[in-house]
Amino acid sequence: MHALLLNGATRDGGYLDSVERHLEAALTGAGWETDRVVLRRSKMAACRGCFGCWIATPGICVIDDDAREVARLMVKSDLLVGLTPVVFGGYSADFKKALDRSIGNILPFFIRQAGEVVHARRYPYEWRLAGIGLQERADPDEADLFRRLVARNARNFQCSRAGATVLVETDPWGKAAAELTRLLEEMGVGV
């Protein structure tokens, strides 16, 4: 099994980098292979909204930069773990950029599912999504919005499992570690 850790933290050496190291060790310990991408060090332009990844070069973004490799790693992975500061209840711009640039991994075609229109899958693989948000201060409403966003993404990307957690920088590490273990278990990683 394979996991991709996508780190959308804005600065080096912060809390989310510790979370990333912790998760990598936990996943490796459970027999998973991992890839890691630190998005603030990637060369990645924002999506141009051209849909070239659907109708010009299907499955590949027309912009040749690091987003192509991130999209490839997403397809290779059974589990995508996103790490991001919670920004107004959503993702950091760096993390969001990687997601925006990955829509070539789904098909342009529409299907109806549970009363809503979504895109059909390009790849037949099962795919799980875990969102990990970080707040400077505890804000339950904001954390709730973050979880709703992850659930929305999971629905539109047709993930077979999805979960989210919001950590608070001032929380003791033991609390965060327990929460990460719970999330990995929810994702089917035996830790």
Added chain:
Amino acid sequence: MSRPRSALLLVGSPRGARSTSASLGGYLLERLAGQGVTASARFVEDLPSAATQDHGLPAAARAADLLIASFPLYVDALPAPVTRAMEAIAAGRLQDRATGGRRDFVAMVNCGFPEAQQAEVALAICRRFAAAAGFCWLGGLAMGLGGTLGGRPLGQGDGRFGHVEEGLDLAAAALARGEAVPERAVRLLARPIVPPARFVAMGNRYWSAKAAARGIQDRLRDRPYQR
């Protein structure tokens, strides 16, 4: 209620002036201008965070009495550069706290899917931005099937968009008075232009035709990153 004297539209689509975001925002801006509000528009660019801070956009956004963000829904939320711009605008709050005065914010999202409620999380994010940046939240409008408008201007007599224009007229009238967008405007914008069931077949034909025009219809389902 304080009436805004100036309004700034931020167009958050990378398609710029050819976007549906610009069509919707531009129409609202015209209506505001018609009610005596000094109106201007800027496009959100893809800039690194330091450059976003130095760029004139955050200061301009904070200088307007009414800030309008119009953007496409990207992966259930705001396009990345819009988040970046909002962070820069919110960061400016500390610098100009002394100047005080009320600032209003309204958000407009258009999405590709027929259901405008798919933009609900994005609007909730906008509302939190408003609170964090010291703006008074005057509400959010969401429109489904933004692609049907396809960046063409509103107000050209196309009956399919009559309810969108009516909703924006109502919103502009309220905003010009310093009031929140009325519920009826929200409902009008959210009204499906094509029923979802019909849209699926229509949309799928659209993508096939687009690919056929490029001679790649048999490559649409390619799996370049197949494991």
